[in-house]
Amino acid sequence: MAAYCIYAFGKVQSGMIAPDDMKFWATTILIFIGIGVIASIVIQIVFHLLLSIAIAVRKQMQEGKCDDKEVEKTIEQEMVEDEMDKLIGLKSIRIGFAIAGIGLIATLVSLLLNYSSAVMLNIIFISFSIGTSVEGVTQLYFYRRGV
Amino acid sequence: MAKKFRITNNIRKLRFFADEMTQQELAEKAGISRQTVIAIEAGKYSPSLELAFRIADAFGVNITDVFDYETKTEIRGGKA
Numbered sequence: 131m132a133a134y135c136i137y138a139f140g141k142v143q144s145g146m147i148a149p150d151d152m153k154f155w156a157t158t159i160l161i162f163i164g165i166g167v168i169a170s171i172v173i174q175i176v177f178h179l180l181l182s183i184a185i186a187v188r189k190q191m192q193e194g195k196c197d198d199k200e201v202e203k204t205i206e207q208e209m210v211e212d213e214m215d216k217l218i219g220l221k222s223i224r225i226g227f228a229i230a231g232i233g234l235i236a237t238l239v240s241l242l243l244n245y246s247s248a249v250m251l252n253i254i255f256i257s258f259s260i261g262t263s264v265e266g267v268t269q270l271y272f273y274r275r276g277v
Numbered sequence: 278m279a280k281k282f283r284i285t286n287n288i289r290k291l292r293f294f295a296d297e298m299t300q301q302e303l304a305e306k307a308g309i310s311r312q313t314v315i316a317i318e319a320g321k322y323s324p325s326l327e328l329a330f331r332i333a334d335a336f337g338v339n340i341t342d343v344f345d346y347e348t349k350t351e352i353r354g355g356k357a
Contacts, residue, residue, distance in 0.1 A: 207310075212309040213324070276321025
């Protein structure tokens with residue numbers, strides 16, 4: 131999101147793009163959504179790789195040998211999703227969507243105050259991004275503090 | 278005066294008496310993650326009735342031997 135703000139608002143401030151050029155905003159937002167999706171997939175793959183390596187190294191140090199099947203079994207055990215995970219997920223999604231909802235209302239208010247459609251689009255995108263980030267932070271908080 | 282309810286558990290004690298069963302072993306027997314076992318043991322999460330039965334079943338004891346239900350009455354900030 132920080133990259134989006136720096137790129138998009140930088141371009142507008144430099145005067146290359148008109149602030150109400152909707153095609154520019156739509157393209158930029160779509161590109162950054164794509165980047166976000168790809169980044170999250172890459173992060174998950176890297177995380178799984180690091181986890182496998184960490185488990186293999188730990189097993190090697192503890193038992194002096196390491197079997198691929200054992201590593202897979204340990205990962206499966208670590209990745210079990212149970213009722214607490216589901217509850218935490220639901221609670222954090224609720225908070226995330228509350229923020230997105232506030233953004234939507236802010237969008238409507240901005241239209242009432244005669245701001246341009248570009249402002250509306252940005253508020254929606256930014257509020258959804260913040261909502262998603264808050265969702266992640268809330269999940270961490272609930273895992274630490276308990277539900 | 279307000280009544281407060283709290284669920285306590287004896288999981289640590291039961292694990293000790295079950296030949297020092299690890300949290301991972303309990304998690305596998307109850308079909309949950311180790312993080313959930315840690316949270317329940319620390320009193321940070323109250324499991325559902327179904328999960329409570331599964332945990333009791335993993336130890337081979339009655340559900341009331343694992344979980345206890347405490348009632349506390351608070352009087353103006355103090356506890357009774």
